Amino acid sequence: EPEVTQTPSHQVTQMGQEVILRCVPISNHLYFYWYRQILGQKVEFLVSFYNNEISEKSEIFDDQFSVERPDGSNFTLKIRSTKLEDSAMYFCASVQEDSPLHFGNGTRLTVT
Amino acid sequence: GESVGLHLPTLSVQEGDNSIINCAYSNSASDYFIWYKQESGKGPQFIIDIRSNMDKRQGQRVTVLLNKTVKHLSLQIAATQPGDSAVYFCAEFYGGATNKLIFGTGTLLAVQP
Numbered sequence: 354e355p356e357v358t359q360t361p362s363h364q365v366t367q368m369g370q371e372v373i374l375r376c377v378p379i380s381n382h383l384y385f386y387w388y389r390q391i392l393g394q395k396v397e398f399l400v401s402f403y404n405n406e407i408s409e410k411s412e413i414f415d416d417q418f419s420v421e422r423p424d425g426s427n428f429t430l431k432i433r434s435t436k437l438e439d440s441a442m443y444f445c446a447s448v449q450e451d452s453p454l455h456f457g458n459g460t461r462l463t464v465t
Numbered sequence: 466g467e468s469v470g471l472h473l474p475t476l477s478v479q480e481g482d483n484s485i486i487n488c489a490y491s492n493s494a495s496d497y498f499i500w501y502k503q504e505s506g507k508g509p510q511f512i513i514d515i516r517s518n519m520d521k522r523q524g525q526r527v528t529v530l531l532n533k534t535v536k537h538l539s540l541q542i543a544a545t546q547p548g549d550s551a552v553y554f555c556a557e558f559y560g561g562a563t564n565k566l567i568f569g570t571g572t573l574l575a576v577q578p
Contacts, residue, residue, distance in 0.1 A: 396568040444508050456508035
């Protein structure tokens, strides 16, 4: 069964550094998402992406965040200047249309 | 250091018993609901979904009930097994062009052997 893959599985970075989290969504899917989960808390919506542009973003997704689909297979989340509070699991998801989102296993981001 | 997270509601059941996990959703306009299971260190995994034109849907060992009047969802797991131990999230689609999925708080299901 096709799945969403995310790399790296764990990223450690220093405060103020830029990080790029990478995702390969399922190939025939049309909608792409990033979610965040702080340890022990619920999964929070960050951004949705469709037709090569952002469809919607949450208040968490401020100017330090950006997303890109640089080619036909990858979907990236960039955090320009990381803060301690950005430490979390970041999940990528994709969906064809009007069906359940498929999630990757996440990237654990640790900001020190 | 890491932030202290919220304490999740916990349901503790004996192996073989039936489990019922409840969820209240927020948006009366939501028309599609999904239950996800999340095991430690993994992403949310789809279990079962239901649309707003239904009030019950059954899968293998799982049943979802929807009560739109009180904006309530439940997930019933029959003959709970140790492998069912995980955090369970309900999620609602806010609808529209974005298909934005919003998660609830989550319930930790602990199955005792």
